[in-house]
Amino acid sequence: MIAIINMWNPMAVGIGSILITAFLLGMIHGVTPDEHTWPITFSYAVSSYSTKKGMKKGFLFSLAFTIQRAILAELGYFGLVNFLKSENANDVIYLIVGIVMAISGYLMVKKGQSVHMHFLGSKFYHKLGHVDEDNNKNHSEDISDLKSYMPLIHGFIAGWGLGAFALIILTVLAPGMHSAWLAWIPGAFFGLGTMVIQVIAGGLFGSISKLKGLTETDIKTVALKTSFRTLKWGGLAFVAAGAFGLAFPKMASFSVSTGIHIHNLSSLGIPIILVMLIVPIIGVGGLIIEIKRLTKSDKTDVTSGEPNHSDKLFLAK
Numbered sequence: 277m278i279a280i281i282n283m284w285n286p287m288a289v290g291i292g293s294i295l296i297t298a299f300l301l302g303m304i305h306g307v308t309p310d311e312h313t314w315p316i317t318f319s320y321a322v323s324s325y326s327t328k329k330g331m332k333k334g335f336l337f338s339l340a341f342t343i344q345r346a347i348l349a350e351l352g353y354f355g356l357v358n359f360l361k362s363e364n365a366n367d368v369i370y371l372i373v374g375i376v377m378a379i380s381g382y383l384m385v386k387k388g389q390s391v392h393m394h395f396l397g398s399k400f401y402h403k404l405g406h407v408d409e410d411n412n413k414n415h416s417e418d419i420s421d422l423k424s425y426m427p428l429i430h431g432f433i434a435g436w437g438l439g440a441f442a443l444i445i446l447t448v449l450a451p452g453m454h455s456a457w458l459a460w461i462p463g464a465f466f467g468l469g470t471m472v473i474q475v476i477a478g479g480l481f482g483s484i485s486k487l488k489g490l491t492e493t494d495i496k497t498v499a500l501k502t503s504f505r506t507l508k509w510g511g512l513a514f515v516a517a518g519a520f521g522l523a524f525p526k527m528a529s530f531s532v533s534t535g536i537h538i539h540n541l542s543s544l545g546i547p548i549i550l551v552m553l554i555v556p557i558i559g560v561g562g563l564i565i566e567i568k569r570l571t572k573s574d575k576t577d578v579t580s581g582e583p584n585h586s587d588k589l590f591l592a593k
Contacts, residue, residue: 284537286444288452298449298462301539302469305441306338306477308540311547312373312434313341315510315554317474319377320427321481322559323384323503325495330482333427334474340431341474342467345445348435349463352446353456360438367521367528369437374514376433380426381507384500439547440539441466484563494570502563510554517546 283304286297306313317337321330351357359365449462521528531545540547 284539286448288448291453291458294449294452294462295465298445298465299469301441301444302466302471303473304469304539305466306470306473308538309548309551309555310439310540311514311550311554312437312439313337313470313474314477314551315506315514315559316373316377316427316430316434317477318481318555318559319380319503319506319510320430321478322484322506322563323499324482325499327479327483331475331479332424333482334476334478335471336424337427337431337478338467338471338474340428341435342464342471344432344435345442345463345467345470346460347463348442349445349450349466350456350460353450353453353459357446360436360442363525364522366437366439367518367525369433370514370518370521372518373430373434373437374511374516374518376430377507377511377514379511380430381504381511383426384504384507435467440542484560498563498566498570501566502559505562506554506559509558513550513553513558517550521546 281293281297281300283297283300286301288294317334320337321333324330324333348357445463445466449466450459453459453461517528528546531543533543534541536542
């Protein structure tokens with residue numbers, strides 16, 4: 277059994293071992309720094325500013341990803357996805373993923389600007405959750421999080437990126453089922469393994485903005501701002517990576533071997549750079565900066581006696 281369940285170079289020996297291998301590979305895919313999961317899960321989950329909602333975002337993303345991987349496995353069984361093995365296929369996926377991320381960020385900006393323009397001529401500044409004195413209407417819901425279908429769309433698109441895990445599904449696991457009726461199952465099990473990790477990660481990302489013990493209003497402001505910036509700059513990073521790969525394919529494929537026999541950790545290249553740039557630097561780094569800025573603003577307001585505007589709608593700036 278130990279020889280069969282080989283996560284580095286798996287073999288298709290029996291349906292049971294194939295499904296176990298697919299599920300475990302999915303978990304490895306979810307827990308290792310993968311550019312098709314971490315940045316997207318973080319971007320959406322952090323905006324939820326709660327563990328439960330963050331887990332929901334992780335579930336929705338990985339649900340669409342699971343469906344996509346099942347379809348990929350079935351198509352691969354019939355040899356209908358060879359176009360994904362072309363030199364520039366992954367760069368095109370980067371472009372599409374980046375554009376969708378940027379659009380998601382734009383939708384947040386557009387929503388915020390509509391609120392801002394509404395109050396542009398008002399002498400009253402607008403706070404989250406406060407009542408507008410002009411028409412006695414609460415507009416806090418005007419900046420509600422992005423719709424649930426956005427993680428679904430993103431999960432389905434991101435799944436078409438062809439890396440080591442997808443190749444294993446296409447060349448080993450799906451063909452090993454020896455039936456067109458069953459070929460999709462390894463892809464689905466791989467997605468379910470990824471789902472387990474992404475739901476956990478979504479919960480962690482969703483609760484990260486509460487670490488400083490901020491008020492609910494402050495948490496919402498910081499979380500939405502962090503999500504907006506991660507989607508915008510992360511999307512641009514994906515677009516830049518895709519464009520660079522299309523223009524300079526040889527340079528983009530350069531990587532340095534780490535000697536670690538774990539997929540996603542075996543080499544350092546553009547995929548790892550994207551993950552590190554978007555999640556720790558743009559995402560977590562931006563979150564820390566916003567929390568510090570908010571707490572510093574609160575202290576300044578207390579000592580100066582001036583009204584505290586730190587929880588003003590961030591997109592109005």
